[in-house]
Amino acid sequence: MSLPVSVLDLVAMHPGEPAGAAIARSVDLAHHVEQWGYRRFWLAEHHSIEGLACSATAVLIGHIAAATKTMRIGSGGIMLPNHAPLVVAEQFGTLEALYPGRIDLGLGRAPGGDFHTMRALRRDLGQSGDDFTALLEELRTYLSPGISGQAVKAIPGQGSRVPITLLGSSDFSARLAASLGLPFAFAAHFAPEMLLHSSHLYRSLFHPSDVLERPWLMIGVQIIASDTDAEARRLFTTSQRRFLRLIRNQPVELLPPVDSLDVIDHPWNALEKAAVESRLSAAIIGSENTVKAGLEKLVAETGADEVIAVTDTWDHEARLDSYRRLAKIAAGIETGMLAGTDPIRG
Numbered sequence: 001m002s003l004p005v006s007v008l009d010l011v012a013m014h015p016g017e018p019a020g021a022a023i024a025r026s027v028d029l030a031h032h033v034e035q036w037g038y039r040r041f042w043l044a045e046h047h048s049i050e051g052l053a054c055s056a057t058a059v060l061i062g063h064i065a066a067a068t069k070t071m072r073i074g075s076g077g078i079m080l081p082n083h084a085p086l087v088v089a090e091q092f093g094t095l096e097a098l099y100p101g102r103i104d105l106g107l108g109r110a111p112g113g114d115f116h117t118m119r120a121l122r123r124d125l126g127q128s129g130d131d132f133t134a135l136l137e138e139l140r141t142y143l144s145p146g147i148s149g150q151a152v153k154a155i156p157g158q159g160s161r162v163p164i165t166l167l168g169s170s171d172f173s174a175r176l177a178a179s180l181g182l183p184f185a186f187a188a189h190f191a192p193e194m195l196l197h198s199s200h201l202y203r204s205l206f207h208p209s210d211v212l213e214r215p216w217l218m219i220g221v222q223i224i225a226s227d228t229d230a231e232a233r234r235l236f237t238t239s240q241r242r243f244l245r246l247i248r249n250q251p252v253e254l255l256p257p258v259d260s261l262d263v264i265d266h267p268w269n270a271l272e273k274a275a276v277e278s279r280l281s282a283a284i285i286g287s288e289n290t291v292k293a294g295l296e297k298l299v300a301e302t303g304a305d306e307v308i309a310v311t312d313t314w315d316h317e318a319r320l321d322s323y324r325r326l327a328k329i330a331a332g333i334e335t336g337m338l339a340g341t342d343p344i345r346g
Helices: 019-035 057-067 085-098 115-120 132-143 171-180 195-205 229-247 270-279 288-302 316-331
Strands: 005-009 040-043 072-079 103-108 164-168 184-187 217-226 284-287 306-310
Touching: 005 019, 005 316, 019 040, 019 057, 019 316, 040 057, 040 103, 057 072, 057 085, 072 164, 085 103, 085 132, 132 164, 132 171, 164 171, 171 184, 171 195, 184 195, 195 217, 195 288, 217 229, 217 288, 217 316, 229 270, 229 284, 229 288, 229 316, 284 288, 288 306, 288 316, 306 316
Parallel strands: 005 040, 005 306, 040 072, 072 103, 103 164, 164 184, 184 217, 217 284, 217 306
Antiparallel strands: none
16 A cells, blocks of 8 residues: 555745635645545644634635545644534534545644633633543544433534544653554654654554554654755745744744745844754655655654645645645555555544
């Protein structure tokens, strides 16, 4: 079986453009990657971040699902502590009713915003994420068949069995996913430090469940494929500029690529450069041969069953070109797994 590849989209905007334009690009991207054989198209949840139009994640999932036919559409992820589990179950139960067998529910436990955003979301500001396991259990109850005496039910949602994947950038979700027999997606696209450790833990601690017989490890990673290594690195400066602006608490819209961040109007200093390079150290950037070698190394080191590519470029055509190249590259990487239906569906 060739390496499955998927997309994680943050619905990034250009400076000064309306959100609708960025959403239209996401729809166009989904049309293309579906044709190229991508397994799933996930949308992130971020709040109060200028430059990203992905805050109403469930709404976007419905919009993308309506514009596609076969590809699985889902969240990468919904930040569960931001929401009442019942509401999440109702939203995704409704999406599953509209698009049967095509909806994924990826869950994270980070806030997806700062202190003020947490307050605006009406979160309990004393939350530390320690209640994530209880919230997850409540949510799973609403998505499972109802039980006798159950006082509250998700309608739609009850019995829908919308497949859940746990997301994380540390070993907490890796351990929890392993103990519950759920798929696990590691966020190496912005926090690669514990990638190898968490991947090993998930595989070594995994307990089979009625959802999965064996582990299913997904790795989110920044990828840009282009004609040459040099051109891919130039395109990648758009992502580097985003993270630099995030560090500086500035809007994170897509900005044009440059030859180096040493030559922008306000170049990075040594500490900023180290921080950006650390966050993006798992990125696979280069020609098709370079990207193929990087993917093979990632699979060999982590045992990844699927790669979720994060590709943001200033030019939409360059982004499409990268995803097209990635589909061709992944088709030539054998994983040794048996072909068949998506194991996350269960």
